[in-house]
Amino acid sequence: MGVEICVEGLTKSFGSQVIWQDVSLTLPAGEISVMLGPSGTGKSVFLKTLVGLLRPDRGAINVAGRDITRLREHELYEVRRLFGVLFQDGALFGSMSLFDNIAFPLREHTRKPESEVRRIVLEKMDMVGLIGAEEKLPGEISGGMRKRAGLARALVLDPEIILFDEPDSGLDPVRVAYLNQLIVDLNAQTGATFLIVTHDIASARQVPDNIGLLFRRELVMFGPRKQLFASDEPVVEQFLGGRMQGPIGMAEEKDAAQVEQELAELDAGERRGPQGGKGATGAMGDTPRLLPGPGVPRSPRWEEIARREERSDRVVSGT
Template sequence: MGVEICVEGLTKSFGHQVIWQDVSLTLPAGEVSVMLGPSGTGKSVFLKTLVGLLKPERGSIKVAGRDITKLREHDLYEVRKLFGVLFQDGALFGSMNLYDNIAFPLREHTRKSESQIRRIVLEKMDMVGLIGAEGKLPGEISGGMRKRAGLARALVLDPEIILFDEPDSGLDPVRVAYLNQLIVDLNAQIDATFLIVTHDIASARQVPDNIGLLFRRELVMFGPREKLLTSDEPVVRQFLNGRMQGPIGMAEEKDAAQVEQELAQLGDGEHTTTPGGQELPPRLLPGPGITRPPRWEAIARREAEVHRKERKAEPHRKEVAGA
């Protein structure tokens, strides 16, 4: 059933450069959370800090109740076994075939026999749809297949937490849709806690239970998907709509007067609906045949409630649109 990660007052710098400060959030056990933010805001640094690869200057990270910022290397090594990490490029060894790449953590970290390893590797390859590709080298397969192989490798030690660093980067929209479904199905099947760093807004709208946004060295917001998607916070609205008008500039934050002028020019109509004037998209559900853990009943109830409220608001929206 996954474990909770509770982050409090976390600050990370490199020399004088503060990457982010005073970040507090809870990744609820078994839920899917997405972290968004403009390039360079420290999303990858955040993932590396959660898994103990980077040390924060201040704050705590409690994983299953243990503060990993205080652990010695040996204990940290044990806690890291709770994590599976999918790096951006899959981080596969180029000279090993997919079978050996996926078997690698089992051979390194367990004393399992080769026949046990074979059973686990084939089970995980089946979960990500890679059966038949065991003998391929990473250089011989597509980017999407490499991501799925990286995911199979992240799964072999049965992690309680999986961190995904831009799983959709470099994939076409159809492959992204398949990958999103795979992520939702996997979450229902293994019930681990997922944190996904992505730039893909369509994925962020449909896949997670929770969304966070990093900007200007701070966590602007973190909360349930519906809350972020209907937020009036200018940074959140700008990012979720992928538009130029708003506080986020090309390289630096913008001057406050310019931001105000740009937002005023966007017009009042925009404020009557969810960001982008779009309806709250339905949450992506596990595919047919996937047994859903009990928490999905709560998700279904929450979804129904959101759409009931939306339908109630509908006549008002139409009036405003027609005015």
């Protein structure tokens, strides 16, 4: 099962450039969380800091009761074994077959016999739908298959935390939909804690339990999915609604006067949800939670999610 990650007062800068400051949040154990934000807000830096690849300037990151910001390198190595990471490009070795790419962490970090390595690799390849592609090279397969191979490699050590760095990058909408379903299915099967960095709002509507938004070097909000989609915070409304009007500009933040003028010019009805409450997303925030597919084992947590979503859907439909 997954473990909780508690982040307290985290600040990171490179030289004089502050990336983000005083970030505090708790990633609940076993749940799927998504981190959103405009380009350049340090979402990937946040992932690398969580896993200990970058050291923060200030703050604490408590993983399984240990503050990883205070650990020595050999202690940090042990905590990192709790993590699996799917990098944006899959980060596969081009000269290795998919089988050998996925087997690499097992061969590098364990002393398992090759028969056990083969069993585990084939099990993970089956979980991500890659059986039959064992001998293919990364250059011979599609981007979606490379993502799935990277995900299988992230799973081979049975991590309790899995970090996804823009898993939908470079994929068409159909492949993104398949990948989203795969992520939900894997969370149901493994019970691991998932954190996903993405720009894809459609994924954010369907996949996570929780959503965070980074902007102007701060964590604007972090909370349950429906809470953010119902928010009237201007930057949250703008980003989740995909609008030009609001604090986020093309190349930099807009000044306060420009933001106020743009928001004042918006038609009041456009900014109101179907029940009259504010929120640029309207009914889009009521998109049903994506559930594990047929036949996928579900933990008790997932059964409760299914019941909660069914009740919510009945309220929305009036049945």
